[in-house]
Amino acid sequence: MKTLPKNLLLCLCSLIFCFAKLYAQDIGLERHGQVEIVLGENAGAVEKRVAVLLKERILEKSRITVTVGQAPTQGQGQALRVLLGRPENHPALQAQFAKYRIQPLTELAPGPEGFLLQRLDQNTLLAAGIDDRGCLYAVGELLRQLKYEPSEILLPESLQIRTAPAFEIRGTQFGQSGVAKSLAKVRNWTEEETQRVILDYALAGANIFSVDEGPMYAFIKSFGLMTQGAFGANTAPENKNPEWNAFESIGREGYVCPSVPAARAYMLEKFEGFAKEAPDYDLLKFHGGDGGGCECDRCDPYGLTFIRLVEDMANIFHKYHPETRIYFTNQKFDNADDQAIFDYLNEKPRNWLWAWGYGPGSDATTWQPGHRQTHRMDLFRYPGFGPYGLYPMEITRQMPARHRLVFYNEITHWKYAQHAYIQMYPRADKNGDLPPHWGHDIYERRPDQYLTQVYHRLTFFAWPRQYHRVFDDLMRYGVGDITHSSGNHDHFNQWMWQRLLWNPRASVEDVVAEYAKNWFGPEAAPLMAKAIFQLEENLEEIPGKPLPEKEGVLSYYQLVAEAGKLMPENWSQDNWLWRMYMQKAALDRYIQLMVTQQSDIQSQLENLVRKEPSNQGLQQALLLMGKAKDETPEMTALKAEAQRLGEESDQLFGTRSEGYFNLEHDFIGLAWLDRQVRRAIAAKGKEREELISLITDYENPGEGGRYDNLGTGNSAPNVVFGYPYDHGQPYLQEMLSEGNRPSQRSMHFTQDESQGVTLRYRDLDPKARYKIRVTLVRPWYQERYAMRMNQQSESILADGQILADDLELPLQMSDFFTFDIPAKLTEDGELVIQFQKSDDVANGDRVTVEQWRNSGGWGTLVSEVWLIRD
Template sequence: MVSGYFPVGRTFGKLLLALIMFLPAAGARGEHYRQIVVVGSDNPSAVELNILDVLKQRILEKAEVGISSITSSGYPAQEGSAPGTLFLFAGIASGNTALNVVLESMWLTAVSAGDPGPEGFLFRAVPAGPGKRSVVILNGVDQRGLLYAVGAFLRECGYLPQAIEIGAVNRRTAPAFEIRGTQYGQSSVALTKAKARPWSREEKHRAILDLALAGANIFLTESTPKNELEELAFLKSFDLMACSVFHVNQAPAGNFPGEWRASESIGRPNYLCPSVPGAHRFILEECEKKVKNSPAYDFIQLKGGDGGGCECDRCKPYGNVFIHLSEKIAEILHRYHPKTRIYFTNQKFDNESDSAILHYLNEKPREWLWAWGYGPGSDATTWQPGHRQNHRMDLFRYPGFGPYGLYPKTLLHELPSRHKILYFNELTHWKYAQHGYAQMYPRADKDGNLPPRWSHEIYERRPDQTLTMVYNRLSFFAWPKYYHRVFNDLMRYGAGDITHSSGNHDHFNQWMWQRLLWNPRLETGEVVNEYAVAWFGREAAPLMSEALLQLESNLEELPDEPLQIKRGIEVYYRKVAEAGRKIPPHLLKNNWLWRMYMQKGALDRYIKLDLQQQLAVRQQVEQLAGAYPKNVSWTLLAGKIDKVLAQETPEMTRLRGEAEKLGEESNTLFGTRSEALFDLRHDYIGLGWLKRQIGRIQEAENEISRKQLVSMITDYEGRKINAIYDNLGTGNHAQHVTTGYPYDHGQPYVPTMLSEANRPSQRSMHFTQDEEQGVTLSYRDLPEGKRYQLRLTLVRPVFQERYLERMKQRSQSVYANGILLAQNLELPEGMSDFFTFDLPENCIRDGKLEIKLMPDPALRDRDRVSTEQWRNTGGWGTLLSEAWLIPEQE
């Protein structure tokens, strides 16, 4: 088998594809059954009845078969042949006498909490022999065990129009992790940007059961009073657990004194400072009001941050204030709901806060706390978006299995043995996320630390820069290879996971996580194959498995295979389309999920074709500009740019129509479709800059200026004039940078921050934060007596309104070997521009030149708290996108 610890890459992907081809499809071909007789307990519980109802409903959705039910005492003891009839015995442990008789006849023991374990089950399928009945046994250790047995049976079946098909099965299994859960619902992106219709109550319940049948046992519920009781009742009707979130220092709706307001890490206004006595009392009073009227939950998550918390000096370290306040909240919770298990999350905390909490927990037994929760921004050994304040650099002596496992492994040793680690892993965003692609290389933390070199692999995974312009963070995607690696790095140290999911777009990721929580030994190919069989059927499964693995590669920026030549885009599209032809019509007609994967394929192909036509026009413009000054019609060239940004090729039109049709169907079937349908056209390569440059050529006052402007089209990096060029984005060649690091925006990158009309190299940049020295470039071995010109590309982001108040910086100063070239030079907002300086004749000394940027004086004399908030929301001291050192032309 292919190990989950192999590096994730294209070679690994090819190995997985090969593996899948040799994996047996779940549920080998077997007998066909037109009639199913469900033999239940004589006195089934309401939960058992609900589970068996789901069994019947899910079968009848896919096959027109006869299903009848009898009780254990009504089962005919006399054996006989019943062609085309399947007797399905379903019960809990020894609660079904007929089931026990059948078990005994097969020399099988009933399942128990010791064999195979809590929540486990026995699933045995025995085709009819001569004069025998065909039998399926679904024997659950407990009520949930029966639910999971039903899930296994439904996955194993083949569904014909008027029959089910199943071969011999002998499976006795139980989950590996105690806590296996997630969130559920539709995302705001689906409802607003994708214009999906809201789910009905039944559809919401279906989404819950899809994951429960895969092995989930707990769900983070909606916390609004309108839905709270209804959702809890539904979960309990299947013996599933419920978890709710309590934001420890969040203020309820309404006004409160301004002096109570917390200095929250990104400046959100609706949080209270727990160190203010009045606010402290108010938090506890509001907790009492809420809890005494709320239903009981199995788990409560006390959220520490993201958002929440307080950065003020009175709360320093916040972890100490937080954990003591949490103890008081837990006392109130347990007064009304003594069986509720409590865990907290340390999201966005710092090392000092962790230490304070560990000291508190090790002082004496803290029986109110069940687990330490690990969520986005918790990890002290990775630089994740969400920005943990600092990091455990002491853990970076040896890499071991890599950065993900270092912190939880250490934390487990530092915690008292009574406490567990419970994960709140985020699987829902493909970029700017806990384990997502790094759009920009991470910034230094508040101690000035950056990741060690051996952990760079996780920061060098970048999203395809073209696709990221179209697809939202909450976009339909699947990551089998990388998430399998993350699971194996992290989960060995925890009691389980209640994952963070913001919608239904991460369908595969959530499903895979539940299957791995049940059996972490499953290899990537096995999980992918099982998913494909379960959702698309046996015939289509091999193609869909290959497509899923291909999709993961398609999403990633590959330096040697940019999107315009990425063959995987067409490969994925063809495989999903062919898979659709292999799904039987009676199953395809209601398969919203296949339509989502097909929609993704059509949209990706559309984007690739759009990029190709934009690149072709840019090449035409560059070639024609290269003929200057011979009869170049700049007006004609500008018109070509306008046309290509507005036009579709016939194939693009066809693909858009296909995607729109699929989107309407998936929305009708299950309230889901791609948001990209409503945001398809973009300037991927900065044609807007090219058009602006043409305008400047037309307006140039003299021939010298005109030629220089033309040369920036035909020779942008200045190779023909021996310029020394540095592109200061992420993953680019910027060998002369000695101070600074790529700008990560401090928040999810939104399209309004920088104009698409910028070239890609103008949309990213290096920066410094509150450091005294700004971005610096150092040059060596420059020839003596040579004169140079310095050209810089500068731009500053447009901040969202809620961050504007703290973003006072507008300018920076430029120095060359200590000589001031520009003082308080204001950076253009949104759209970049060039700034050119003639270096003084005696500026270069001993062949060395240092270009140093210095920050805006407006950043001086800031207090620690406002500085932290400023840093956490994208504050910059200096910014630089590109630099040219241009020698004097002879």
């Protein structure tokens, strides 16, 4: 008997293994080339729409025959007959329940809005909903269970799922963001595309959407889903009477003071008109702040002023819409405001109110710029599961049992937001309180310092692990969530939230795997799941591992690219979502390469100046710097790839990364280097030596000296008072010049405190002479904030002795200032350097000062300090 050649044998084994692997993927799956969707004889309008939806979604990926009717036909071959609907409307469904002794659908099994998806035999599938929405969710689960091939679908031969949502309220907002339209330059969605977004989230489990009256309201209701309306209790941008103006927390216009009788009467009249014209919303939300509210003394505590006004409005609304449930949010309220509402609710039954809403700025145990002014420090004594859940638990404890807690979580921004990157450490609140050390992990999560220069707050991103943690910490205290979404860039986050509201016990790995299979198909799913987890890691600033050293950026690119190759044509041809993930991959890799190149040029320049500090060497350094922003062939290819993908995703679904249009940046402070080199060329003697030493050995204070790099996450061991600067508003590129080195852009600050940023030095040489060098810069403010920002200067004191009196800080671009320390001040081996705010800063009435603080006011500000031993 002849034996096969070894090479041929190996090839055959490899082929057998591959075929076995492919076959194994389909083991337990039945193939069908035809689907009959059978409705009940008494099927309602929602059941019929759901059946058509099922047909349309199947045909998007498989060219098979799909029929919808109220009587089964004689399907040929491997036809799958789906008995879809509510059993009471569907005699054929009832017959199958009886024949197979299937337990009926009840309020406990599966529960409200639940369904049963059960395969009876090779060709029969039950998709029974306990109600109209249950039918819709049964279709959603069926679509997730299917495997699509061009001319067939595959379904598990054994399938039995009886399930219902865990939370009563499961919703979100929808639509394109202004950032997508203005910065990413996308086309407008069609009406059909907007409807598709709504149905995508509904198929994932959503049951309510924030919507205005109009076509989308009617569309949402046509599928048996719920709607939410909203009203700002003191919102009146049309007001022209200055005596009515509110003192909003950051000074925004367009709000009236409810304590002005005429203004209150106007708002009630305005609301009556709204109530008359409004549709029958299932829920109506009154938001208290962000923006809105009034900080004036007449309204204090504003929580009580607000809730009394909302009660009057609720009574008006219930005249026209008695079934609508009312809730409010306590956004940006302080402790006294919340306590006033607790007292009001406990005073007597408030039957008009359904729930307390919890949104951005509602949390009294976390610090976010521009939000809460006071915090519940008493709740930190025993942290339990951590800071996120402490205040929801307290609300449910203090609030009467008749009321519910409903969430309005913000999962749409990747930075400067409720559960996003805070961007910088928290500043002290009005009482001077800061979070305890054990709660600092949520503030130490920071965005990658280079990626944040390119991407807007509303950029495309996915955060599985962080948001799974937030969900787990928060949602156990409420009845559900209607998340805040400002566009379609948060696609994964919103989809995951709906799935967790259905099944909060699902692991983050399971949710990501399901998402990847649902949106990219089973072949690409494992790689896309891995890529999504990697993306979350890439976005975060990792101490000791700057962007050029993050291997995950390239691996994310490779994972998404490989997943795209694995997707069959029926998945890839119109997959706008994969193109968004791939755009992100190409752009992140481009940024990484550009930062690497700029950093390499900086290193080469430093080495050149170190070896050749003459004017000739400095001139060569300037020529070298001119190459820092040149694109390599790889970078050019990545940019072209991102452009192509963006044009495709825009054409397919009106979506694209805005980052493509914002790639030109001075990531590392090249402009500072350029200025320093030119200064060194013009200088002589000791001044020249100092300028060159800052180029070649920037942080080194010399023997016996000290260096403090102030700002979040930096080493500032000698700082004893002050906190990292948070800019007081969403970080804007214009606030500080990118020409500053990263260490110059970050800083410590104080607000209206009498003590400014303070450094204390010990163990100094009592016989030595010292001097200090400081880096100072002040930010530019948007017009709406600039009117109250009079701070431009500060004084510097050494052991109480003035070194600089009202020294003006440079605007946007930093500079150095050096001062000699009198020898007598260091004779005891210690020294205190304190910065002091100008006398005219943070003065005025309480409201004025609070608005100044809330919109980013600073009293003292400093980026770096060198204590240099002469």
